[in-house]
Amino acid sequence: MGGGPCGCRDGPDDGDGVTTAFALPAVRGTLKAQAPLAPLVWFKAGGAAQWLFEPRDADDLSAFLRDLDPSVPVMALGLGSNLIVRDGGVPGVVVRLGKPFAKVEALDATTLICGGGASGILVSSTARDAGVAGLEFLRSIPGTVGGFVRMNGGAYGRETCDILVECDVILRSGERVTLSAADLGYTYRHSTLPAGAVVVSATFRGHPGEPAVIQAEMDRIAAAREESQPLRSKTGGSTFKNPDGHKAWALVDDAGCRGLALGGAQVSEKHTNFLLNTGDATSADIEALGEEVRRRVKAKSGVELEWEIQRVGLSADDDFTGAKK
CATH class of the missing domain: 3.90.78.10 (UDP-N-acetylenolpyruvoylglucosamine reductase, C-terminal domain)
Structure with missing residues (x-):
């Protein structure tokens, strides 16, 4: 990809000689055009991201969003579990938080700070090792901290709103803010986190527990999932x-x-x-x-069922300009 003035890049050609007209700021992480998303989602189906951005750190992401044309849509992608990416792909920028955002550390006897890209298994295992109980249910949710926070992820009688103290979020404007659980307006599998915002870290609080007891509960949850779900x-x-x-x-x-x-x-x-x-x-x-x-x-x-799985992107008959093929 060639850089234009100030490190900006033109949007990609849609295959018919039409270029989507927006420029992308220079980054320190990786930025890929027409990046296939099927390998990154659990269904292993769907189209490409117009652009896929994996920031090097929170400052890289903040600067990118600050300087990106405000009209360009932005979507965060975690492990791609509760997600259907439509066959025409996702316009704009998909942000994927990699290893720099996958760290989990104990702050004290009951509290963990978790990167937005950390998995539920890593969070619950770190909590176990630190003797922090109450986070075992995260072992059963196939996603990342960012997704848990956005969707109030939960299982086995517990939800993210029960353990979240606060989260650090980079808004679509590039501004970095700290939001409490109360700020997120949590209801069942829903929050009021703004569109285009990316959760870069979250602070979770449990209660003191014995690692062996915590592990036993995690084993119980894992066995129940294995028995009942097509894992x-x-x-x-x-x-x-x-x-x-x-x-x-x-x-x-x-x-x-x-x-x-x-x-x-x-x-x-x-x-x-x-x-x-x-x-x-x-x-x-x-x-x-x-x-x-x-x-x-x-x-x-x-009864009218509501989708829990998020469905994003365009149908196979559309292109990134929104025009029919």
Whole structure:
């Protein structure tokens, strides 16, 4: 990629000789055009990022967002678990936090500071080693700290809002701010974190515990997941939110959707709130199957399921300019 004046780069050609007209600031991390996202998401399906940015550190990210045209969309990507990337790809910039943001350290006997790119397994294991209990549930969530904070991730009766003290966030403007749990307006699987904001670190607080007892609880959670969920499949985790008074999987099962298939996508027979890529599914297959499940559940029970999985990007018929191919 060649740099223009001041280290700026032109947007990529869309394949038809049309260049999306925005410039990108110089960076110290890595910046790739037309970067395939399928290898980075659990479904192993979907299109490319117009630009994929892996910042070297928080200052690199802050400066980049500050100097980037405000009209360019920005999306943070963690482990890509609860995510459908549509087949036409994601316009703008996808920010992926790598190793510099994957550190976890104990601050005191009950508190950890965790990088936004740290996995739930790393956080819970570090908490165990430090004798901090109450974070075991993070062992069961296939994601990173940034995703937990944004989506109020939770499992086994606990949620991120139960343990979050505060988080450091870089806003779309490049401004770095510290937000408390109260600032995030948490509800079930939802926060009011602004669009385009990236969580670079979070402070979690538990309570003192014995490492052996903490490990036993983590083992219990891991065994329960192994027994009930299709962990070795190409999936996106829990597909739909649990409606008030209901379990999503039970509604899907009652609607006769266990094993239902569309193209290369299938409703898991092991856990009906999971969709699977059985081998060659497109993201359109997966999303259409989810919508068919929603339709059947509504017809059967009258309950309208809400997606828990985030769906982003353009359909295969669109390009990064928004025009039809």
